Amino acid sequence: MDYGAFKASLQQLKNKFKKTPGLVWGKPHLRPQYDPYGSDILGWTATWVVTFESSLDFIKLRENWKSTSGNFVRSFFSYHYGPYEVHWVLETVECKRVVVRVDGISYFGRGYHIHDGAKENRIFQDQLETPDLAGTQMDQFIENVLKIRYGKTIAEAFDLKLK
């Protein structure tokens, strides 16, 4: 997927949820990274915030894409859901209060991890039978958050099965 296709995919994602009431979509913040010695694009980051009309909770979707041998791959993602305070700038605030978050990076050598209920609670991929956290996508995360808001537990919504 190139930069243009990525932007189109965000539009498609928003269209997918257009019939879901109560979602308030922010503008995606994109930071393209151009080769300073040429015209190539080497990657980009995206930060996209979705809030809810009925409560002070928000979703923050973040992805980093980079060029790898002529292709672009998602090198990191962090999908967060939790409460916020009105004075927060949601695109840049450090999310310390967590309901659920999937962090797509393996910096402990234990695979990606999911925060279950709190920032301190991490369940690593090596503890999980399902799901495969590396395959988590934005739309799937939003759907799972909606399930939580409709009353499911985090384990049920994300189909968490421990080994």
Next chain:
Amino acid sequence: MAKAKASVPVEELMEFVEQPLTYGEARRGVWKFERGHKISSAELFSGKCGSFHPDVNADVLFEWKSYYDFVCEVDRRVASALSERRKLEEVTYSSKPSSETRHQTPEQSKQASMSYAA
């Protein structure tokens, strides 16, 4: 009787906030994060931190990783371009057809120029 036209739903066009990341900004960001967390980016992102738990906030990690990937890619490209340039500079001038031109090491070039001067 005039027929009412079927209304065609028009998708709302999405707006983006786009701000390119510069190499200088990314480099400064990497330096700041490494200094603040007392760990090199290479070590942190190698996934080999072992028992050391840096406990970096995911938002910080996100910025850090994106800056680091960008800096690495630009540095790799610059190194590759410099290497290509060095190879080109090692090709000495020859009156022979281009098919017979060969690459010379800097040492060979030096010897060749010395013998010419002699």
